[in-house]
Amino acid sequence: MNETPGGSPELFQRKICGITSIEDAEAMGAAGADALGLNFYPKSKRFLRSEIAADVRQAIPSDVAAVGLFVNGDVVDVVSAAQRLSLDWIQLHGDEPPEYLARLRRLGAPPVLKAFRCGPDWKQEIIDFLASCAALDCSPGALLVDGFDQNSYGGTGQAADWQALADWQDWLTCEYLVLAGGLRPDNVVAAIDAVHPSAVDTASGVEIEPGRKDPSLAARFCANAQAAMGV
Template identity: 40%
Template sequence: MVRVKICGITRPEDALAAAGAGADAIGLVFYPGSPRHVSPDAAARIVKALPPFVTSVGLFVDAGEADVREVLRQVPLDLLQFHGDEPDEFCSRFGVPYMKALRVRPGDDLDALAAQWPGACAILLDAYKPGMPGGTGERFDWSMIPASRSWTLVLAGGLDASNVRQAIDLARPWAVDVSGGVEADKGIKDPEKINAFVQEVKRV
C-alpha cells in the first residue's frame, strides 16, 4: 500500500475528514509565510482531535531551533518535515524522526541530494518554484526520479485524484503527499476531494 499524507490541515474537522477517508498522516504547517499556517495552539487542538494511528507531521521552513522546540513543547508531533536549507545535523537535533523536502529542478542529481540528509527517514520531492518553499500546486518531471534508490521516497507537487495513479505507476513512492489538490480554498479541505484522492491511491 502507498501511504497518504494530507498536508496543510488548519481545522480539526479537516483532520477528521482525512482520517475518516483513510489517510495515514496529516501535515501541520508552522511556516508563517504559508496560507495554510497554523499556530501551535491551533495545531494542538487538531492533533488532540485525531483518532489513533494517524501520524501528525509538523512542517518547518528555516525555523530557529528554539522555535521548533517551542512547537514540540506544545504539540505532540510524530514526525518533522523540513522544507528549507536545514542541514542534516540541525534536522536530527530534536529526538523526533524527520523528512527532508527537496524542491526538484531540471538536471538535479536526486541521489546525490538525498545523500546529504543521511538521518532522514524519508526524502520528500516537490516542485521547485522561486520564492515558494512548497505548496506550489505544480508538478515536476517524475521521470527524473531514480527507479532504484537507497532512500525512501515521499512524492508531492501538483497531485490530485486525476494524476496520482500515473505518479505512483511511474515513481513507485512509499507515500504521496497532497495539499492543494484536495482543497475547496487555501487551507480549507474538501472532504469529497480527500476521499476521491485516498480511494484512487488505494485502487492502484
C-alpha cells in the first residue's frame, strides 16, 4: 500500500467487500479493485472464517488495501485481529460510539472507516458523531454511507440516498466519503455522477451468491468506476 506523509494508507477508490476465499482475493485484485473487505461479523452471509483468514489476507496483492469489517466487536479483539492480519483499515459497521474510536486510537489501531446507514435522522447522527470524535481527538480516517435496513448492518443491496448525499462536502467534516449500498456495474457511474464520492464500495453487486464473487462483474464495476472518477 502507498502511504501518505503521515504514515496512514491512502484512501482507496474501488472497494469490493465480503471476500471469503483465496480465489476471490486474487481475482478481485486482478479485476481492478484497490481495496478488499474481509468481514469478521459472525452473523453476516459473508463472514470470513478465522481458520482461513490469514491465507485470504496473504492472497491480497500488496498494492490493494486490506479492510477488516467489524460490528460492535470487543476493542482488544479488533486490534488484535488488525495486527495479526496486517490490516490497512478497520471498518466499523455497527453502533460503535466515539469513545470506541478513542480506545482504538490509544491501542495503535489502523485508520478507521466508520459506516453509517441512511436511516432516520442519519445526517444529524453523522454530524454529532464527528463533533464528538473531534473533541476526543479520534476522528475517523473516512466515512462510509450505506443503504438502510433496520434488520441488517449492511450488505443488503439497498441503495443509499444519493440525492441527500449530493452536497456532502458542504456539511460533512470529513475529507473522505465512501459510497456504498446497492452499487452495481450498471449504476455505479450514475451514483458517482450524483454524489462525487471519494470512493465506492460494493459486495452484492458483483456476486454470484453471497460471498462468491463474479470476476466479470467485478471488472466491469471497477472499470466503470475508474472511468467515472477520472482516475
